[in-house]
Amino acid sequence: MKTLVVLVLLSLAVVCLTSDVSEPAGDNPAQEGLFVEKVQASEVVRQKRATGQLSMSQLESLREVCELNLGCEDMMDTHGIIAAYTAYYGPIPYDY
Template identity: 50%
Template sequence: MKSLTLLIFCCVIAACLSAGLPDTKSVSPAESPSDDGVFVKRDVASAVVRQKRAGTAPADLTLTQLESLREVCEANLACENMMDVSGIIAAYTAYYGPIPY
């Protein structure tokens, strides 16, 4: 009996809430209230959110990122030797490809 009462109560609440909502099909795109704040032009968005380039410079990497590259390279003896001679960036890219971040 309690579950039936709860079910009827939920149906009444759902009907009351849906009765107050406007029909979305009747609103034209020109009358949309969200035109001013949601979408921005492409040049503005690219200035705000910069994308990473494919080849990052060593100065772009943080110390934590360099340390993780160093740990990967230490597992391979040849990569570790090249790391000591040429640097971590050159050794990692030579043995494992481009840097993932």
């Protein structure tokens, strides 16, 4: 059994050593799409939210600011957090 394993490993080594390795790694079309620039990768991975949607943590932070002002808190209960925050504090500081 050990002899068989040694023969398989030796034959694998012979195949690897005799294979055509003259092609540089940079010219290999299979390697072309493996690595991308950091900016390009972040554009691909970045998730786009629908217009007008804030994350739960962003809404919670707006809510915390608005709760400190009684008028803003009352308006938040009737008109919503975005309308109340905009009315009392101006534009929302997040891109949405």
